Amino acid sequence: MVQAQTLSRNQQIVLDIIEKAKGPLKAYSILFNVQKKGINAPQQIYRALDKLIEMGKIHKIESKNAFVACRNSDCEISKATAFSICESCEMVDEISDVKLSKYLSSFNHKKGMKFKRFNLEFFGICKKCK
Amino acid sequence: MVQAQTLSRNQQIVLDIIEKAKGPLKAYSILFNVQKKGINAPQQIYRALDKLIEMGKIHKIESKNAFVACRNSDCEISKATAFSICESCEMVDEISDVKLSKYLSSFNHKKGMKFKRFNLEFFGICKKCK
DNA sequence: TTAAAAATGTTATATTATAACAAACGTTAC
DNA sequence: GTAACGTTTGTTATAATATAACATTTTTAA
Numbered sequence: 001m002v003q004a005q006t007l008s009r010n011q012q013i014v015l016d017i018i019e020k021a022k023g024p025l026k027a028y029s030i031l032f033n034v035q036k037k038g039i040n041a042p043q044q045i046y047r048a049l050d051k052l053i054e055m056g057k058i059h060k061i062e063s064k065n066a067f068v069a070c071r072n073s074d075c076e077i078s079k080a081t082a083f084s085i086c087e088s089c090e091m092v093d094e095i096s097d098v099k100l101s102k103y104l105s106s107f108n109h110k111k112g113m114k115f116k117r118f119n120l121e122f123f124g125i126c127k128k129c130k
Numbered sequence: 131m132v133q134a135q136t137l138s139r140n141q142q143i144v145l146d147i148i149e150k151a152k153g154p155l156k157a158y159s160i161l162f163n164v165q166k167k168g169i170n171a172p173q174q175i176y177r178a179l180d181k182l183i184e185m186g187k188i189h190k191i192e193s194k195n196a197f198v199a200c201r202n203s204d205c206e207i208s209k210a211t212a213f214s215i216c217e218s219c220e221m222v223d224e225i226s227d228v229k230l231s232k233y234l235s236s237f238n239h240k241k242g243m244k245f246k247r248f249n250l251e252f253f254g255i256c257k258k259c260k
Numbered sequence: 261t262t263a264a265a266a267a268t269g270t271t272a273t274a275t276t277a278t279a280a281c282a283a284a285c286g287t288t289a290c
Numbered sequence: 291g292t293a294a295c296g297t298t299t300g301t302t303a304t305a306a307t308a309t310a311a312c313a314t315t316t317t318t319a320a
Contacts, residue, residue: 008298027276041301046277051298062192063249065276065307084239093241100237107230107252109214111223115254119193122237124245138267138317157307171270176308181267195276195307 007057013037014048015069018058024066024092053078061085061092063121072096079117080105086126095122137187143167144178145199148188154196154222183208191215191222193251202226209247210235216256225252 007015017033018025031045039045049067052058056078058067063085070078071094082095082104104118137145147163148155161175169175179197182188186208188197193215200208201224212225212234234248 010299039300042277043279043301044299047298062251084241084243084245086243087246093239093243095239097240103233104250109223109225109252110227111214112257113214113216113223113252113254115214115252116217117253118250119253120234120248120250121192122239122243122245123247123249124243127242140268169269172308173270173310174268177267 008048008051010039010044011048011051013039014045015052015057018052018067019069021069023090024061024064024068026064026066030067059083059094061121062119063123064090064092066092068092068094070094081118082120082122084122084124084126086129087123088125088129091126091128095120138178138181140169140174141178141181143169144175145182145187148182148197149199151199153220154191154194154198156194156196160197189213189224191251192249193253194220194222196222198222198224200224211248212250212252214252214254214256216259217253218255218259221256221258223256225250 013034014030017030027042027045027049030049031039031042034045049058049060052067053060056070058069059078059081060067061083068083080101082097082100084093084095085091100120104120105115107118108114143164144160147160157172157175157179160179161169161172164175179188179190182197183190186200188199189208189211190197191213198213210231212227212230214223214225215221230250234250235245237248238244
């Protein structure tokens with residue numbers, strides 16, 4: 001089961017780092033950042049990441065194997081995620097667009113498969129990098 | 131530059147295996163399957179995979195680190211890809227839906243980023259697995 | 261036909277992620 | 291309180307995924 005409120009010590013440490021970061025963080029870069037706090041092994045990071053994802057506190061950017069804090073209350077436990085990714089500076093921005101979200105949530109596959117969840121990643125060059 | 135027609139020997143071997151497969155294949159499972167053909171190193175697989183992706187012959191399923199053959203002429207060199215993924219049997223189906231593709235291709239981020247490419251992955255339980 | 265580009269072969273290593281097990285902590289039911 | 295249970299932690303080891311670097315061969319195009 002997923003706790004709604006309280007985070008464990010390691011979960012809180014990992015979430016703090018991800019929330020403070022300007023961009024997506026990789027598991028091992030999180031690890032190197034928390035070694036001073038007594039976390040020494042990848043397992044400890046991955047376990048915290050897994051729980052934080054379950055809770056909807058963070059998302060994994062699949063194309064980058066990296067993690068970002070959730071900035072969007074609409075994605076309710078990561079059922080409907082969309083990101084804008086700059087191929088130059090690696091910036092990732094979570095897209096919260098109700099229309100998009102509704103459109104995709106109600107999209108049904110011709111072959112009769114009912115979807116429970118989707119993840120959408122857009123790629124381009126951001127304004128800054130242009 | 132990307133060749134339009136001809137594939138090199140290794141590229142053809144890798145593509146053949148992916149096209150014959152019923153589901154997505156992982157790089158190392160491709161490697162094990164082609165060792166009898168004289169391909170011995172991961173590099174050789176990854177190089178072929180990279181080129182095949184550039185050419186639009188295959189796609190990478192990011193959430194699975196696996197590769198499928200392109201079944202969709204509409205995705206023109208992988209600028210607009212969408213997949214339906216069964217969380218039970220791991221089946222992956224490429225979605226070719228012109229409306230969806232047009233809708234997403236013309237979607238523009240509020241923050242002024244122009245997108246060049248997108249990848250969408252839907253998850254659910256397929257008909258067979260229900 | 262020769263120079264440039266692409267592909268190959270190979271060894272080594274980097275990066276990402278999980279398995280397995282023992283110990284400590286936190287609930288909750290009694 | 292304390293026993294029983296689930297969750298979290300710590301730890302060691304290893305699996306799985308992917309790239310670096312360099313020498314050679316093949317293909318293409320000028």
